[in-house]
Amino acid sequence: MSQKNTHYRSKSALLLTLLTAAGLGVTVKAEETVTSSSVTSAQTSLSQTSVSEATSSAATSAETTATTDTYVATESAGLESAPVTAAASLTETNTNQVQTPVEGQTLDVRILGTTDLHTNLVNYDYYQDKASEKIGLAKTAILISQAKAENSNVILVDNGDTIQGTPLGTYKAIVDPVDVGEKHPMYAALEALGFDAVTLGNHEFNYGLDYLKKVLANNQLPAVNANVLDTQSGTFLFDPYKIITKTFTDPKGQGLSLNIGITGIVPPQILNWDKANLEGKVTVLDSVQAVEAMVPVMKAAGADIILVLSHSGIGDDQYDVGEENVGYQIAGIDGVDAVVTGHSHAEFPSGNGTGFYEKYRDVDGVNGTITGTPVVMAGKYGDHLGIIDLGLIYQDGKWQVASSHAEIRKVDDKSTVADPTVLAIAKEAHEGTIQYVRQQVGTTTAPINSYFALVKDDPSIQIVNNAQIWYAQQELAGTPEASLPILSAAAPFKAGTRGDATAYTDIPAGPIAIKNVADLYLYDNVTAILKVTGADLREWLEMSAGQFNQVDPTVTGPQDIINTNYRTYNFDVIDGLTYQYDITQPNKYDINGNTLNPAASRLRNLSYNGSPVTDDQEFIVVTNNYRANGNFPGVRNATLNQLLNLENRQVIINYILNENVINPSADHNWTFTNSIAGLDLRFLTADKAQNLIVNDPSITYLGTASSDGFGVFRFNYVELADQTSQEAGQAQGSRGALTAQQRAVIHQLATRAYQETKKARLAQRKKTEPSLLSVQAQLPQTGTTDSTLLSLIGIGLISLLPFLKAKKR
Known part of the structure; x- marks a missing residue:
C-alpha cells in the first residue's frame, strides 16, 4: 500500500x-x-x-x-x-x-x-x-x-x-x-x-x-x-x-x-x-x-x-x-x-x-x-x-x-x-474605498481597543452589544418578542488573531469614522435574533469559556490563561446578563463544540437584573447569521431563529449616527471568580498595550515576548467594589466582591444617568446641529487628498445605505 x-x-x-x-x-x-x-x-x-x-x-x-x-x-x-x-x-x-x-x-x-x-x-x-x-x-x-x-x-x-x-x-x-x-x-x-x-x-x-x-x-x-x-x-x-x-x-x-x-x-x-x-x-x-x-x-x-x-x-x-x-x-x-x-x-x-x-x-x-x-x-x-x-x-x-x-x-x-x-x-x-471609510459617523468619548478583550470585559465588544440591543429593541417593538428580555452576544474579532500582533482594534477617543466601525466588525454578517432559555444560555457561555485554559490553583509558578487554539470570534460575551467563570474547572466543550466533560461547569452566578437565571426563563439574544446558523451549544436549541434587515456593521453605523456621541466603556458584566486569586496568570497581547495599564491593577506588564510585536502580561485577580472606578484610577471601595444584584443595580444607575445625559445632549443638538461635513474636517487626513465633491457623495451614500441594505435583503 x-x-x-x-x-x-x-x-x-x-x-x-x-x-x-x-x-x-x-x-x-x-x-x-x-x-x-x-x-x-x-x-x-x-x-x-x-x-x-x-x-x-x-x-x-x-x-x-x-x-x-x-x-x-x-x-x-x-x-x-x-x-x-x-x-x-x-x-x-x-x-x-x-x-x-x-x-x-x-x-x-x-x-x-x-x-x-x-x-x-x-x-x-x-x-x-x-x-x-x-x-x-x-x-x-x-x-x-x-x-x-x-x-x-x-x-x-x-x-x-x-x-x-x-x-x-x-x-x-x-x-x-x-x-x-x-x-x-x-x-x-x-x-x-x-x-x-x-x-x-x-x-x-x-x-x-x-x-x-x-x-x-x-x-x-x-x-x-x-x-x-x-x-x-x-x-x-x-x-x-x-x-x-x-x-x-x-x-x-x-x-x-x-x-x-x-x-x-x-x-x-x-x-x-x-x-x-x-x-x-x-x-x-x-x-x-x-x-x-x-x-x-x-x-x-x-x-x-x-x-x-x-x-x-x-x-x-x-x-x-x-x-x-x-x-x-x-x-x-x-x-x-x-x-x-x-x-x-x-x-x-x-x-x-x-x-x-x-x-x-x-x-x-x-x-x-x-x-x-x-x-x-x-x-x-x-x-x-x-x-x-x-x-x-x-x-x-x-x-x-x-x-x-x-x-x-x-x-x-x-x-x-x-x-x-x-x-x-x-x-x-x-x-x-478610502473616501468611503473616512466619512465620520460620530464621536467616542473614550478609546475603543481590544488588547485585553480575552481577559476582561472590553469596550470593543461593549459598543457592538450596545448597538445590537438598540437595534433589536426598535425591530421588535410591537411584537410578542418585545416583552422578553433582550440580550446581545458579540465576540472580539481582532484579538491577536493567529499570532498577529497588529490584529487588534485601536480607536482613539474623538471622531469615529466608517473605517473604525469596519475595524470593530470585520465580517459582512447579518443581524439575527434567537429565542433561547436560561438553560441554553448556560451552554452557550460554557462553550465561550473554552477561550481559557484550565489553571491549577495549587501551582505557584506562571500559567497561561488563554487557550490560543480557541478562535476568538467564538468567545461570545452576552450583555444584559452578569456572570463569572471559574477557570480552575475543566471545559465542558472542546473548541468545536463537542462535549468533553458532560458534568463540568465553569459558569457561576448567572443573573438577570440581579436575580438568578432559571432554566426555563426565556430570552431574546441578538447576534449574527454566522452564530445563529452554526452548531454552537445552546444556540442550536433556539426556538426562534430569525434574520433582521441590516448587516451588523450597518447597525453599528446607524447606532453611532443616532447617538452622535457614544461612551463605549465596558460595564464589566463578566468576571472571573476568586478561585484564581494570587495565581501567576500570563497572557500575550500587543507590546504597545503596556501604555494603557497605568491605572489598572488587574494587569501587569512583564516584558517583551519572543513573538514579534507581542508583550508578556500578568492578569491579577482584584476584588473591587466598582471595576469602573478602578480603571479611572479612583480609590477602591469595599474589598469584598460585588454580588450579582449589586452589579445589576450599579448597571441600572449608570444606564439611567447615561439616558439623562443623552436627553440633554439631544436637546442641545436641536439648537446647534452640526453637519456631517463640518465635523468630517476634524478627521486626520492621510493618504490621498480629500475631494469635497467625493466627500459629499460619500455622505449621501451613508444616508442611503440603510435603504440599500433593506432593499438588498
Whole structure:
C-alpha cells in the first residue's frame, strides 16, 4: 500500500469505479449523507450533462507566459508610482516545436498559489487608513514575478475568499457595486497577473448568489468547484473542473505539452454560514467525496496531473464525512498530485519541522508533504505565496511525479515595492474605498481597543452589544418578542488573531469614522435574533469559556490563561446578563463544540437584573447569521431563529449616527471568580498595550515576548467594589466582591444617568446641529487628498445605505 491514506475511504469508492467505467458520460450519485447540520448530499445526482459540458469545455489553448520584473515604489494611498526596473508584461510563444514525450523524459513544473486574499488588493490597511507592507496582492505579485523568473513552467492559481474581507469588498458589493460587464478589481488583477484558474471560498457567498454569478460572468478566469450543486436541477453550479493545457520546456529546451486538471471544493458549512443566501438553492457535497469522484473524470478527460484547490483547512488525520477542514484527507486521495489549501489563515509548510500540523502522522514540514503529496497553505491577505515544485518523469506512457518540494515565501514587509499593474487596476476602487471609510459617523468619548478583550470585559465588544440591543429593541417593538428580555452576544474579532500582533482594534477617543466601525466588525454578517432559555444560555457561555485554559490553583509558578487554539470570534460575551467563570474547572466543550466533560461547569452566578437565571426563563439574544446558523451549544436549541434587515456593521453605523456621541466603556458584566486569586496568570497581547495599564491593577506588564510585536502580561485577580472606578484610577471601595444584584443595580444607575445625559445632549443638538461635513474636517487626513465633491457623495451614500441594505435583503 502506498503512503497515500486509504483508511478513511468512504462508500464513494464504488462511485469511483462507476466513473472510471463510464468515462465521460457519467451519472455520479453520492452514497452517503453528509452529516453536518443543514448539509444534504444524500443520493444527490450529479447530472451527466454537467460532467459532459465541463469536460468538453475544459481544454484551453497552450500557452507560456513570461513576465519581466515589475517592481515599483508606491506612495501610501495615492498609487502614484515610479518604475524601479522595466515594468513591461510580455506574453511569449515557445518557439520550440512541441514534441511528443518519450519514455524517461523529465519536466520541472512549478505551481504558484495564493489564498484568502480577502480583497487585500493594495498594500494598504483601510482600518488604520495607511499603507501596510505586510499585505496585498500588489506585494504578492513581486514574489510571483521572482518565482516565474526561477522557473517559467508555471501554473498560477488562487484558492478563494477573494471578493470579501476589507472595506474595498464592501465598497464594490454595496456602495459602488460591480455592474453588468464590469470586472471586479480582484479578478481583473488576477487575470492581468496571468492566473490560470481560481476556486471559490466560503466568503464568496456572503453577498448572495446573484452578486457572485454577476462577478463570475464578467471574469475570464476559470472558476472551479466540484461540490456545490443547484438544488433544483442537481447540476453543478460552477465548472467542477478545468483542464488547462500549457506548453512547458524540458531541461534540454524541448517544448512539451502538459494537461493540468484543476478542481476545487468549499466547506459544506456554507449552508450554515450563509443560510439566508443559500437555503433551498444549493446542495453541498462532502469535500473529500467530491474530489474522489472528480479525479477519474479528469483523468479520463486527458489530465496528466491533478491539482486540487482546497478551500479547506488542513485539519487533522481523523476524518468525518461533512467536516470543514479536510486538506489532510484530500492530500491522501489516489491520483491527486498537489494541493493548494487555505481557509484557516495558517501557514504550511514551516520549512524547518516546527509547524503546527507536523504533529500528525505522515506530515513532512521540511519538504512540505502530507501523506507524500505536496501541499501549501499560504497564510492570508497576500502575505505569503505558496510554491510547489514537481519533478515529472514520463514512464509507462504517462507523466508521473518523481519528486516534489513545497514551500511558502513571505512578502518583503521592509520594502515599499509593489506591482504597478495591480496598483493601476486597483486605483479607482481603492481611492473610492478610502473616501468611503473616512466619512465620520460620530464621536467616542473614550478609546475603543481590544488588547485585553480575552481577559476582561472590553469596550470593543461593549459598543457592538450596545448597538445590537438598540437595534433589536426598535425591530421588535410591537411584537410578542418585545416583552422578553433582550440580550446581545458579540465576540472580539481582532484579538491577536493567529499570532498577529497588529490584529487588534485601536480607536482613539474623538471622531469615529466608517473605517473604525469596519475595524470593530470585520465580517459582512447579518443581524439575527434567537429565542433561547436560561438553560441554553448556560451552554452557550460554557462553550465561550473554552477561550481559557484550565489553571491549577495549587501551582505557584506562571500559567497561561488563554487557550490560543480557541478562535476568538467564538468567545461570545452576552450583555444584559452578569456572570463569572471559574477557570480552575475543566471545559465542558472542546473548541468545536463537542462535549468533553458532560458534568463540568465553569459558569457561576448567572443573573438577570440581579436575580438568578432559571432554566426555563426565556430570552431574546441578538447576534449574527454566522452564530445563529452554526452548531454552537445552546444556540442550536433556539426556538426562534430569525434574520433582521441590516448587516451588523450597518447597525453599528446607524447606532453611532443616532447617538452622535457614544461612551463605549465596558460595564464589566463578566468576571472571573476568586478561585484564581494570587495565581501567576500570563497572557500575550500587543507590546504597545503596556501604555494603557497605568491605572489598572488587574494587569501587569512583564516584558517583551519572543513573538514579534507581542508583550508578556500578568492578569491579577482584584476584588473591587466598582471595576469602573478602578480603571479611572479612583480609590477602591469595599474589598469584598460585588454580588450579582449589586452589579445589576450599579448597571441600572449608570444606564439611567447615561439616558439623562443623552436627553440633554439631544436637546442641545436641536439648537446647534452640526453637519456631517463640518465635523468630517476634524478627521486626520492621510493618504490621498480629500475631494469635497467625493466627500459629499460619500455622505449621501451613508444616508442611503440603510435603504440599500433593506432593499438588498
